[in-house]
Amino acid sequence: MVLVTAPSGRPVMDPSRLSERRRRALSERVPLRPMTSEYKEQALQRFDSVESELRQISRWMFDHPELGYQEFESSRRLVDFLRSRGFEVEYPAYGMETAFAARTGTTGPEVVICAEYDALPEIGHACGHNLIATAAVGAGHVLSGFAGELGIKVTVLGTPAEEQLGGKIDLIEAGAFSGAAAALMVHPATKDVLDPRALAVVHLDLEYHGKAAHAAATPQVGINALDAFVQAYVNVATLRQHFYPTDKVHCIITRGGTAPNIIPDYTRSSWYIRAATMERLDQLSGKVSACFEAAATATGCTWDTRQLGQPYAELISHPLLSELFDENARALGRQMMRGSDLPPGEAGSTDMGNVSQVVPSLHPMLDIHSLPAVNHQAEFAAHTITPAGEQAIRDGALGMAWTVIDLAEQDLWDGLRPGTS
């Protein structure tokens, strides 16, 4: 038996330094066996053998960011890696050109490891999905070495278009998660957070239709669709006083008129509405909708909204998966915070939320030491190719692989939600 130590060289947190609250929380957890698995040692060696290749793929993705559902080259490179390591790969998969399912292992519970690889317009991999993708294929490769011996099936699932269009929601509906006992992924961030909050969100376009006219000579016959937008924006800004900290509404103008001397007869804006739960999202959407309608009434415009994709649900991190990952992350030198330790409003959204509603899921955030740069800034993208950024590939891959090894070796499948294993 081999004792696993932190390969990063960072000190493993001494339990005596934990706060009383933290110690109490730990003592209430499921007792775990010490981390002495030979499979975990093998996992380290298997990861070491591909680490430089994974970094190259991540750096290639950094240099060639592709938007949601256009991730043709990124998905192909990930598929090439997995095929060359003996995975059976379905690509394209589930009716999506840039989705893939790479499978290994023939019997036992199925673990799905999610790879995201879409980027953001103009700021590239500013959410670090190049690290998510390479950590996922790294974990898959590691586990493929002994999936048969562990009696598990491993699927690395390529999940397109996380940033806006919710590829995972289409994948759920197409059955990609129907046999899964657990679904795992990691996400780069500015903190190590075991079970982050992620808000429910709906994405929609708002349109106002008015009437064009000469803006100086005959404005009295015009109906101003830009006024309607501005009124809607101000109505929502007024509503904000009554928001919960987890209610978020934000927008951009995508069509604001054509020329200053023409009364705009059409405007379009793109809005995200977020809330702690789907239930609250429904309530908040009703209030925001009233703001939109009031602006139409005030200006004489007509209006409509068009929803983009399906709403993302709030994220539920499965306690057992979190527990196991926490221990493994500590062995890798990461001291994970709990989502509940953060201000409630410090949260984004993810289509992994929808997965977590149907399959026991894990979605920890891994610190890439980018501060003051934060997610969705170009500077954050630059940090994904630094040593601290690339450490997240290693810690993400090994943290997930070791968590799956714990599930299999300790036969903890019953601890996952009934009916899914």
Ligand SMILES: [Zn+2]
């Ligand atoms: Zn992201």
Ligand SMILES: [Zn+2]
């Ligand atoms: Zn993002």
